[in-house]
Amino acid sequence: MAGSNGERFFLSSDINLPVTLRVESLEGDLQRYTEATLKNATDFALAEHSPVPDLFVECSLYIDGVLFGLPTKTRLAPIEKPYKWNEMITLSAKYRDLTATTQLTFTVWDVSYPRQEVAVGGASFRIFSKKKELKTGKQKLRLWRGRIADGAVVSSTPGKVPKHERGELERLDKALNKYERGQIERIDWLDNLTFKAIDRIKEEESKRIGQKNLHLVVELLSFMHPVAFQVCCDDLVLQSPRHQLVVIPDPEVGRQNPCENKQIKLARHVTRGVIDHELKPSITDRKEIARILQYPPTRNLNGEERQTLWKFRFSLTGEKRALTKFLKCVDWSDATEAKQALELMHKWTTIDIADALELLSHAFESEEVRGHAIDVLERTGDEELQSYLFQLVQALRFERSDKSRLANFLVQRAVHNTELANFLRWYLNVELADVVYAKRFWLVLEHFNESVAPPMAALLHHQSELLAKLCTIARDVKNVRGNLQKKIDRLREMLQGIMNELTSFEALPFPLDPTIMLIGILPAESSVFKSNLSPLRLTFRTVEGGKCRVIFKKGDDLRQDQLVIQLITLMDKLLKSENLDLQLTPYRVLSTSHEEGMVEFIHSTPLAQVLAENKTIIQFFKQFHPDEEGPFGISSPCLETFVKSCAGYCVITYILGVGDRHLDNLLLQQDGRLFHVDFGFILGRDSKPFPPPMKLCKEMVEAMGGMDSQHYSKFKMYCCEAYNILRKSSNLILNLLFLMSGANLPDISSDPEKGVLKLQEKFRLDLDDEEAVQFFQTLINDSVSALFPQMVETIHRWAQYWR
Known part of the structure; x- marks a missing residue:
């Protein structure tokens, strides 16, 4: 468009491009943290022996004070000073979607500490100026030490220094930014002299006041012409001779033709x-x-x-x-x-x-x-x-x-x-x-x-009574002071004492599986898990004379886990309908309120414990399925089950974007089945920086005989076959997730549309079956290659993830 004086400009509503920027470097003296900043004295003692920080930048977009999409993280900065990333970041939002109060937030994190991430500092930055012009070019943002950037409309961590606090350095940085955007005329011989003078002033100022402030340098995308924010459809944006944007009403714009x-x-x-x-x-x-x-x-x-x-x-x-x-x-x-x-x-x-x-x-x-x-x-x-x-x-x-x-x-x-x-x-x-x-x-x-x-209503009423009593027990057990054994003793004491009616009652449907009728709890076979919430592990007797084990949680919202397990169960049925049984373990989960629920207990061992006690997965299987003539000294069915289950969960966790994977939430059963638990992070969200694209650890590959073995080739074949089968039902899976948009689940409610788009992207519907096979094989190869890095820095990052 052209303004009243003939100068051209763009409207933000017409720019169908994603918001793009470059995170460049960190300037200033990076002071290490005091003991009060860290969680405990042990971390402080370890920090003193770790003089080199591992830094990454987390960037988020806030529209009208609400987080849009998921945060984006850079790679770790090189260990030498100054800390530079020079990394391009492309966000999910497009310029046409932005509002006048849109903000970018930047938080620098240090992950060199053993058990925590420490916020170095954060800053918030408005994309549009007060004159509603899109900011472009390099921006130097002041970080608020030890604080996480917030995206509130009135931010408590503004990255731009207020006018009354600006000194000579800030004034020079602002002038340089205008020069780079072409708003100051270029005169080569004078520019060279000016740059030398600016460098001298910066050096003198730094020596005089010291670099007590931290600054993050970012570069925003520049356009051929200025970009004006279009307030609404009935306004026309013009440019004044001094490059200032003026908004005047136009009654014709926006009216129906x-x-x-x-x-x-x-x-x-x-x-x-x-x-x-x-x-x-x-x-x-x-x-x-x-x-x-x-x-x-x-x-x-x-x-x-x-x-x-x-x-x-x-x-x-x-x-x-x-x-x-x-x-x-x-x-x-x-x-x-x-x-x-x-x-x-x-x-x-x-x-x-x-x-x-x-x-x-x-x-x-x-x-x-x-x-x-x-x-x-x-x-x-x-x-x-x-x-x-x-x-x-x-x-x-x-x-x-x-x-x-x-x-x-x-x-x-x-x-x-x-x-x-x-x-x-x-x-x-x-x-x-x-x-x-x-x-x-x-x-x-x-x-x-x-x-x-009435008979069914009575049974459902008895279920509610059972859950209410279990809540009472869980609350009492959690409040017990002392070690785990004292909590277990208290649980059994209550079941044998004031709650002894739970040891024998009239048959009622098991809430997790109504086809099973429960008649009582066995106190001697019930226990408590070692966790902050102290979940109960209860063993019920059934009408048929069997036993049914369940985990009862109080203080945890299980609805997101319930959703993921439902989708895994559905995917298992879709695979089996195509004669592909990948030996999945879709255990049952039922949320009975926003802070309590039941989980089916599957007898299994965390992979971390398996490796700690047996060194390798194969050694673990040898205890239960030894076979001298079988592969690696174990029975063929056991290894085949392991390979299939690994393939199934690799594909499903990739599609659902399951995050926060570590060796404690990968569980192994004695028959060879591997399965995942704890789905607090989905749709690409992850609590750790640099998560792998595929949830495949090197110990799993080694158990298959390595990358050159026939079992690993089978694993890749199962992955690709399962991926194409699930792609055929992508519309069903997408619509199921779409219907959850109002459920207030943490990883969906913030941006339901983006969640569906993220899921759709994983299906790669733009590819045919053959191209999808090639894509997924490349994905597997990239994931496995990342598990055997050659550079020390990369090894350190992966070790932090799997720690």
């Missing part, structure tokens, strides 16, 4: 249906439509895409994947157009469950459209419905009324099936803590209680 509206109405008029019915898409149109159908459920359609789908709507009725996209292009405020769309919807070929789930998301408000999704779900069996029940309960948030058709459908199916009734009741019970939608969930739960048969 009556000619364009008339053209759209004529093109979509119901009387054109006969003409449109005969239209067939050309080869170019078919390619465009195929591209649109590949969009994830969160993607909005632009005007041209909406017109294309409407134009060829009659020819698309045989394409089941097109219905959800077609319904997105309808103008539901136009009664005539909406009526025609609904008539066409009922003539559409039957859609898949995945698309029916999408119609229940917040993107669709029409009750008839949501009712069409219920028509599809009514054809599913109870077992399949149970696989999606967790998400269907979450979809109640998006219903238009408290007693919707979805609510009636769930209640009617549950009252005729014990398993569905059990899980529906607990899923609804958990959501009663949602302040916004508590009333809606309560009404559905009340409807369920009124509809369920």
Whole structure:
């Protein structure tokens, strides 16, 4: 665009590029930390012998004070001073998405300490100036020592020094920045003299006052012309002769064009249906439509895409994947157009469950459209419905009324099936803590209680009583002062004393698996885990004379773990439906409230303990499956089970972006099955810097015989086969995650759209099966190569991750 004086500029709303910057270096004297800064005196003593810090920078984007996406981390800085990264960072947000108060936050972390990360300092930085011009070029930000940068609209860690505190150095830095952006005329002979004088002044100032402040130097992306923030659609941004941006109102901008509206109405008029019915898409149109159908459920359609789908709507009725996209292009405020769309919807070929789930998301408000999704779900069996029940309960948030058709459908199916009734009741019970939608969930739960048969209602009531007593025990055990044995003694004392009614009671369904009937707890076989929350490990007796072990947690929100296990269970079924059994262990998890729940106990050993006691995984297997004629002295079925389970969890944890993997949350069973636990970090979030792309440690590769063995080749084959099978069902998995957007789970609620996009990116839907195999093999090779680094610095980073 051009301003009133003919000078050109860009509008931020027109820039469809991701926010990009370069983190350059750290300037100033990096003082080490006092004993009070670190967690304990031991760390302080170790820090004194670690004079070289390991630094990385964490960059986040805040829009209107809310974190957008996930933080991005640089690599570790070289160990020599000065500390330089010179690393480009590309964020998920685009310039067109930014608001006038958007901020970048930078926190420098030191990870050289044994058991913690220490914040060196942080700074916040507004992307737009007070005159609403995008800042570009190099920026020198003052770090607030020992503080983590915050992205509040009024930040407590501003990176720019206030005017009243600026000295000669800050004034010179600002002038140099203008010079680099071309805002100061260049005169070579004078510039050389000026630069020498500036260097001399900086050196004198540094000697005089010392470098008591830390500064982080970053470089923002520069454009050919200035970039103005477009406040809203009814404003026009102009430039003044002094490169200052001025905002003046323009009443014509942003108003609807009556000619364009008339053209759209004529093109979509119901009387054109006969003409449109005969239209067939050309080869170019078919390619465009195929591209649109590949969009994830969160993607909005632009005007041209909406017109294309409407134009060829009659020819698309045989394409089941097109219905959800077609319904997105309808103008539901136009009664005539909406009526025609609904008539066409009922003539559409039957859609898949995945698309029916999408119609229940917040993107669709029409009750008839949501009712069409219920028509599809009514054809599913109870077992399949149970696989999606967790998400269907979450979809109640998006219903238009408290007693919707979805609510009636769930209640009617549950009252005729014990398993569905059990899980529906607990899923609804958990959501009663949602302040916004508590009333809606309560009404559905009340409807369920009124509809369920009295015998089943009594059993579910006894479940609640059992959970309440377990909460009392867990609270009492946690408050016991002393070692672990004292807590265990207290648990058994309570089960044999004031809570002895729990040792024998009338049969009731096991909340984790209602097909199992419990009749009591065995105190002698119950214990307490060594943890801050002191989870209980309880052994129940069953009607059949067997035993059922469970972990009861109080003070922990298990809903995210429950979601991940549900997706792993679903993926296991998808793989088995293609005759690929990767020996997964989808143990059961049930959250009974926002701070308590139950986890199925699987007899297993953490990989860290296996290696500490046996040196290698093979030595561990030799204790249970020795075979002199088998590979590495163990039985072939055991090793085959191990290889398959490693492959399955490598693929699934990669797709779901599971983070915080270490040798304590990788568990090994005696039959060879390896599985993962603890899913507090998903969708790419990780508590450690530099996480590996694949959750594959070197001990696992060594147990397969190394990279040149036939077992490792099988492992790669299983990985690639599983990856392609799961890619076929990507739409189902994406829609299940999309329905969780309102569930207030930490790794989803902050940015649901980005979470779905991150998941979609892992499927690489732009590749065919052969290209996907090559991509995944490269991914495996890169991951394994990283496990055998040649450089000492890289070894140190990986050792920190696996520590």
